[in-house]
Amino acid sequence: MEFIIGLLVVLVLVGIFVAVLYNSLVKLRNRVQESWAQISVQLQRRYDLIPNLVETVKGYAKHESETLTQVTSQRAGLPKDVTNLSVEEAQKLSQQMDREMLAINAVVENYPDLKASQNFLKLQEELTTTENKVSFARQAYNDSVLDFNNKVETFPSNLIAGMFSFKTAEYFDVETPEAKQAPKVSF
Amino acid sequence: MASTQREHFRDRLKKLRFGIFLSWVLNTLVLTFVVEAGLIISMLSAEASNSDIAGFILTTLPVSFLVALFVVWIYSLFADRAVIANAAPGAKEVTDGQVYNLVEEMAIAAGISHRNMPKVYVLDSPEANAFAISNKKESAVIVTTGIMNVLNREELQAVIAHEIGHITSGDSQAMVKLVGMSSMISLIAGIATRMFLWGGSGSNRNRSSNNGVNPVAVIVIVLSLAFLVFAPLISNLLQFAMSRQRESQADALSVAYTRNPTALSTALQKISQTSVPRSERTIESHAGQLAFVNLHKLTRTHPPIEQRVNDLRKMGASA
Numbered sequence: 001m002e003f004i005i006g007l008l009v010v011l012v013l014v015g016i017f018v019a020v021l022y023n024s025l026v027k028l029r030n031r032v033q034e035s036w037a038q039i040s041v042q043l044q045r046r047y048d049l050i051p052n053l054v055e056t057v058k059g060y061a062k063h064e065s066e067t068l069t070q071v072t073s074q075r076a077g078l079p080k081d082v083t084n085l086s087v088e089e090a091q092k093l094s095q096q097m098d099r100e101m102l103a104i105n106a107v108v109e110n111y112p113d114l115k116a117s118q119n120f121l122k123l124q125e126e127l128t129t130t131e132n133k134v135s136f137a138r139q140a141y142n143d144s145v146l147d148f149n150n151k152v153e154t155f156p157s158n159l160i161a162g163m164f165s166f167k168t169a170e171y172f173d174v175e176t177p178e179a180k181q182a183p184k185v186s187f
Numbered sequence: 188m189a190s191t192q193r194e195h196f197r198d199r200l201k202k203l204r205f206g207i208f209l210s211w212v213l214n215t216l217v218l219t220f221v222v223e224a225g226l227i228i229s230m231l232s233a234e235a236s237n238s239d240i241a242g243f244i245l246t247t248l249p250v251s252f253l254v255a256l257f258v259v260w261i262y263s264l265f266a267d268r269a270v271i272a273n274a275a276p277g278a279k280e281v282t283d284g285q286v287y288n289l290v291e292e293m294a295i296a297a298g299i300s301h302r303n304m305p306k307v308y309v310l311d312s313p314e315a316n317a318f319a320i321s322n323k324k325e326s327a328v329i330v331t332t333g334i335m336n337v338l339n340r341e342e343l344q345a346v347i348a349h350e351i352g353h354i355t356s357g358d359s360q361a362m363v364k365l366v367g368m369s370s371m372i373s374l375i376a377g378i379a380t381r382m383f384l385w386g387g388s389g390s391n392r393n394r395s396s397n398n399g400v401n402p403v404a405v406i407v408i409v410l411s412l413a414f415l416v417f418a419p420l421i422s423n424l425l426q427f428a429m430s431r432q433r434e435s436q437a438d439a440l441s442v443a444y445t446r447n448p449t450a451l452s453t454a455l456q457k458i459s460q461t462s463v464p465r466s467e468r469t470i471e472s473h474a475g476q477l478a479f480v481n482l483h484k485l486t487r488t489h490p491p492i493e494q495r496v497n498d499l500r501k502m503g504a505s506a
Contacts, residue, residue, distance in 0.1 A: 031298075038295060128340070129288035136296035136444070144298075 021160040028148040032169045035141040039172065040083040042133040043090060047082050049127055050100055051075065056123055060114040061107050068107065071100050087170040094134065101127075138172045145169045206429045207361045214368050215255055217422045221372055222251040224411035224418075225379035235404045259368065266367035267322045271308070273370065274318065274474035275329045278308040286330050289344050293351040296444040305354060309335075315461045316470040318477040319350035320363045326354045331470070334479075337461055338454050345441050345451035346479055352440030353477075358433055365426055366476050373419035380415045423476075430476040430488040438495055439502070448504035452496050455480065456506075459492045 054068050061068070074096070082093060114120055149168045152161040160166075226247050231240065262269075271278065281287050290307045299305075305319070306327040315334040320327050328350045335343065353359040442448045458480050465472070468482075475481045476488045489495070496504070 034300070035298065038301075042295075125285055125288065129285075129292060132292045132344075133295050136292055139296060139446070140298045 018160055021157045022164065025148075025151055025157060025161055025164070025166050028144070028151050029166065029169075031144045032141070032148050035137060035144045036087075038137040039090065039134065039141055040085070042130055042137050043085075043093065044081070044083050046097055046127070046130045046134060047093070049123070049130060050097060050104075053104060053123055053127060056120055057104060057107060057111075057114065060111045060117075067103050071103060074100070087172055091173060142171050145171050202432075204358065204361075206432070207358060207365065210365050210426050210429055211361070213424075214365065214372070214422050215259055217418055218255040218258060218368070218372055218375075219248075219252045220414060221376050221379070221418045222254050223248055224414045225375070225382075226251065227411040228379065228383045228408055228415070231404060231408060233400045233404050233408065235401060237401065237403055240401075240404055240407055258371070262367060262371055263364050266364040267320045267327075269367050269370075270320055270363055270474055270477070271327070271329065274470045274477070275308065275310040275312075275331075276469065278310040278329055281307050281309050285340065286335065286343070286347070289340075289347045290328050290351070292344065293348045293444055296348065297351050297355045297440075299351070299355065305351070310470075312467060312469065313463045314468045314470055315458045315463070315480075316468070317346050317350055317479040318470055318474055319353045319359055320477065321354050321359045322363070323360070326359065328354075329470075333461070333463065334458065337457050341445075341447060341450040342454035342457065345445050345447060345454050348441035348444040349437045349451065349479060351444065352437040353433065356433075356436060356440065359477075362426075362429075362433065362477065366474055369419065369422045369426065370473065372422045376415040376418045380412065383412060426476055427488050431490050434489045434495070435498065438498065442499070442502050448499045448502040449506050452499040452504035453506050455492050455496055455499075 051072070054071055058065060058068055082090075085093060108114060151157045152166050152168050223244070227243075231243055235243070286309060287307045290305060294301075294304050303326075305321075306325065308327055308329040310329055310331045312331045313333045314331050315337045317328065317330045317334055319329070328347060330343075330347070334346065338346065353362075438451060441451050445451070459482065470478045471481055478488075480492070481489045482492075490498075
């Protein structure tokens with residue numbers, strides 16, 4: 001009888017232990033997903049803003065439209081919705097957009113009128129803030145990944161993580177050196 | 188932010204919350220005594236005997252305490268609106284433009300979910316300042332046109348990150364109420380003192396020529412009067428210390444969010460060089476403890492600018 005009670009107590013304690021660790025894992029995973037959603041939203045926004053910028057620049061820069069057409073044509077084969085990308089795909093897209101911005105900026109440099117135009121300045125602010133949001137969202141995402149991965153990999157929560165197959169999340173890295181400098185839009 | 192750093196913040200936050208709690212208790216007591224002192228100077232006559240005085244105080248003190256509790260409770264319901272109305276009269280809410288974008292950026296960096304995005308107000312004023320308020324349900328960041336003109340985008344971002352830091356660390360809500368309470372204490376104390384000086388209790392004193400004046404009663408009345416004069420200062424005492432700690436912490440949080448200590452450092456230096464007449468610095472005079480900078484030397488609610496800049500240099504600021 002005493003043995004059974006003892007066994008029950010131990011079982012209940014183990015149950016509570018598992019539940020607490022499981023819940024904390026789920027919470028951390030939700031935070032990773034939520035911060036990833038924020039990155040997606042901002043990437044999509046930047047993705048949509050660049051063609052606007054190209055159009056505005058085209059109005060002024062009639063002679064250098066080759067660079068601009070190139071940017072537009074690169075877009076032709078890509079999907080309209082980029083909110084469902086994997087981490088790797090998002091990184092690639094992010095780097096591509098950095099290159100596009102570099103190309104566009106090089107053109108803009110030659111047109112002081114354009115740089116002073118109200119429409120352009122507004123667009124510039126929108127792009128700056130969106131690029132900042134991407135990088136701050138990335139910062140928040142990577143923080144949440146660090147917390148989650150620590151939980152998944154360290155003892156004793158790694159036992160629970162293994163039991164319910166929680167897998168470590170992927171960091172959103174910035175690989176190329178030019179992208180590592182937070183994309184500054186200095187027209 | 189690394190986990191260890193976060194632990195460190197949590198530890199400091201605990202101390203801060205305790206300090207704020209102490210300030211609450213202290214303020215309630217101060218308010219109790221303000222009400223009591225007000226009652227004494229308006230109702231106690233100078234020729235009251237010692238036992239009259241003791242009886243008066245014993246019967247009115249519990250009443251004063253209840254009044255104080257009631258006032259604190261009522262006030263805590265609308266403190267945030269009162270603070271905004273005093274410190275930033277005529278501030279307009281904005282939903283786009285650079286300042287709004289910056290608040291969104293910093294909310295993302297701080298991991299504030301979109302539905303909890305602070306509201307953004309712009310105050311048309313030459314004063315270069317900013318502050319944040321929050322209640323249970325929502326929060327807001329208030330920025331002046333003055334600060335927008337003085338700072339560049341990165342510096343403004345650092346300032347807004349500092350304000351968001353106040354909101355996320357959770358101390359802002361209690362602090363707003365405390366600031367509101369302090370200004371109310373000075374209001375009540377001011378009214379009571381003025382009532383006395385304008386002869387509110389004159390009827391008592393005129394009769395005193397016949398009977399002997401009790402020196403103890405005079406001392407009690409004079410002490411009460413003195414207390415009313417100094418009460419606002421006392422109610423601020425603990426807050427000042429609290430406030431300095433809060434500011435250092437918000438600076439650190441700003442760096443954690445922007446990873447740009449230099450921008451905050453240059454922002455502080457630029458603002459310290461502005462000179463706006465004191466009468467136009469509404470934020471500083473009505474919500475000094477909440478403001479981004481408080482250049483007023485007497486009320487040291489903030490660490491000196493030089494110290495804040497030095498701390499930022501330790502975090503890697505290059506200017």
